[in-house]
Amino acid sequence: xxxxxxxxxxxxxxxxxxxxxxxxxxxxxxxxxxxxxxxxxxxxxxxxxxxxxxxxxxxxxxxxxxxxxxxxxxxxxxxxxxxxxxxxxxxxxxxxxxxxxxxxxxxxxxxxxxxxxxxxxxxxxxxxxxxxxxxxxxxxxxxxxxxxxxxxxxxxxxxxxxxxxxxxxxxxxxxxxxxxxxxxxxxxxxxxxxxxxxxxxxxxxxxxxxxxxxxxxxxxxxxxxxxxxxxxxxxxxxxxxxxxxxxxxxxxxxxxxxxxxxxxxxxxxxxxxxxxxxxxxxxxx
Numbered sequence: 001x002x003x004x005x006x007x008x009x010x011x012x013x014x015x016x017x018x019x020x021x022x023x024x025x026x027x028x029x030x031x032x033x034x035x036x037x038x039x040x041x042x043x044x045x046x047x048x049x050x051x052x053x054x055x056x057x058x059x060x061x062x063x064x065x066x067x068x069x070x071x072x073x074x075x076x077x078x079x080x081x082x083x084x085x086x087x088x089x090x091x092x093x094x095x096x097x098x099x100x101x102x103x104x105x106x107x108x109x110x111x112x113x114x115x116x117x118x119x120x121x122x123x124x125x126x127x128x129x130x131x132x133x134x135x136x137x138x139x140x141x142x143x144x145x146x147x148x149x150x151x152x153x154x155x156x157x158x159x160x161x162x163x164x165x166x167x168x169x170x171x172x173x174x175x176x177x178x179x180x181x182x183x184x185x186x187x188x189x190x191x192x193x194x195x196x197x198x199x200x201x202x203x204x205x206x207x208x209x210x211x212x213x214x215x216x217x218x219x220x221x222x223x224x225x226x227x228x229x230x231x232x233x234x235x236x237x238x239x240x241x242x243x244x245x246x247x248x249x250x251x252x253x254x255x256x257x258x259x260x261x262x263x264x265x266x267x268x269x270x271x272x273x274x275x276x277x278x279x280x281x282x283x284x285x
Contacts, residue, residue, distance in 0.1 A: 013118035016205040016281055017177055018108070018274070019222075022125035022132055022146070024211035025232055025262065028096045031127050032071070035091035039082045040074045064126050068147060068161040075158060083149060084156040085130045092134025098234075100264030100271070105140040107266060111275055115282050120201065124173045124218065126165050143182050145173040170218040174208075174225075177201055203227045205281050207274065211262070212246050219255045228277055231256035232270065235263055 023031050033045055042048045048070070056066040075083045082091070105121060112119035120142045123132055129146035132138055148163040163184055165173070172190065176182075180200025181189045196202065203225030210219055211232050219229035231250045237243045238261070250256045260270045 013113075013116050014205065014282065014285070015118045015120065015201050016112065016278065017120050017122060017201045017207070019122045019124060019174070019177065019206060019208045019218075021210040021215050021218075022123055022127045024234070025209050025215075026097060026101050026137070027135070028098060028234065031092070031095045031131055034096065035094045036071075036082060036088070036128075036131070039087075039091070040071065040080060041078060042074060062164065062166055064147065064164045064166040065161055068149070068164055072149070072158040072161075081156045083158045084151070088128055088130035089134030092128075092131035092138070093136070095131065095135050097135065097137065098232075098262040098264060100266070100268065102136055103266075104264040104271075105137065108271075108274060108278075112278055115278060117278055117282060119278075122173075122177055124165065124170045126167075126170075126214065129163070143177070145176070145184060167214045168217045170215070171221045174203075174206070174218060174221055177206070178203055204284075207277055210256075212250070216255050219250075223254070223257065228258070229256045230270075230273065231259045232262040233259065235261035 020026055023029065030045075037045060037048065052063060052067045052070055055061070055070060056063040059066065072083065075081070081087060109119050121140055123141050123144040123146060125132065125144075125146040127146050129144055129148045132144055132146055138144075145165060146163070147161065147165055149158045150160050150162040151157060152159055173184075175190055176184075178199050178201055179190065179192075179194055203222060204227055206222055206227035208215070208218055208222040208227065208229045209232060210229070215231075219231070223229050231247070233243055233247060247259050250259055258273050260273055261268070262270070264270055
């Protein structure tokens with residue numbers, strides 16, 4: 001028996017992107033402080049960050065490059081191989097994630113599929129790439145754009161930073177996602193003109209997750225281009241005046257569309273908000 005073509009339903013899935021900062025967004029606090037810094041003999045974290053700021057100021061340089069450089073100096077000074085990729089992944093496995101994060105991706109992917117949406121997850125972070133990949137969720141992302149080192153021939157000794165992502169350079173990776181460029185090095189591709197309707201994932205179908213000042217340029221860019229910025233905060237720190245002041249500022253300065261606790265469990269405010277936004281994307285087409 002033959003079936004007429006009108007009986008065959010072809011479902012076209014709409015591509016959407018969920019783009020995350022990492023430290024303070026999916027993971028609690030500064031990830032390098034969990035294992036890596038103690039292993040390098042950095043026990044006074046506040047003093048280390050002060051040194052980073054002083055180095056950047058002295059060199060009139062980039063703070064993230066100064067941070068990566070000082071970590072490398074500490075490692076080389078004591079003959080440590082803690083910055084080798086395998087060891088960074090080992091430290092990444094100890095990073096505490098916010099509640100619900102480990103089950104978040106499977107749940108939200110299934111929800112998107114039920115609504116004929118094709119969901120992709122990305123990281124844009126000033127954290128260390130290998131540490132992120134070493135976490136229990138490292139395999140959930142289509143691309144991870146984060147800081148990396150170049151190594152000596154044995155792959156164990158750091159020679160220089162190969163990739164440094166700071167607050168403002170995060171925005172270029174939004175365009176790489178938008179245009180479907182799955183690397184950090186192809187400058188010709190990022191500068192090539194592509195009609196908006198021919199791009200891999202429209203900005204209007206993006207949700208950017210961040211936790212504060214370091215994400216403001218990316219949040220602003222996504223909002224400006226028609227997407228949604230979602231700011232998260234550590235619910236355990238809500239009673240801290242600094243946390244409340246940060247939330248007030250994000251709203252008052254129109255950086256974020258929504259501000260929610262970093263609780264990724266089903267039924268939490270973040271979960272319900274993202275599901276509503278995905279339905280909105282679907283409705284608007």
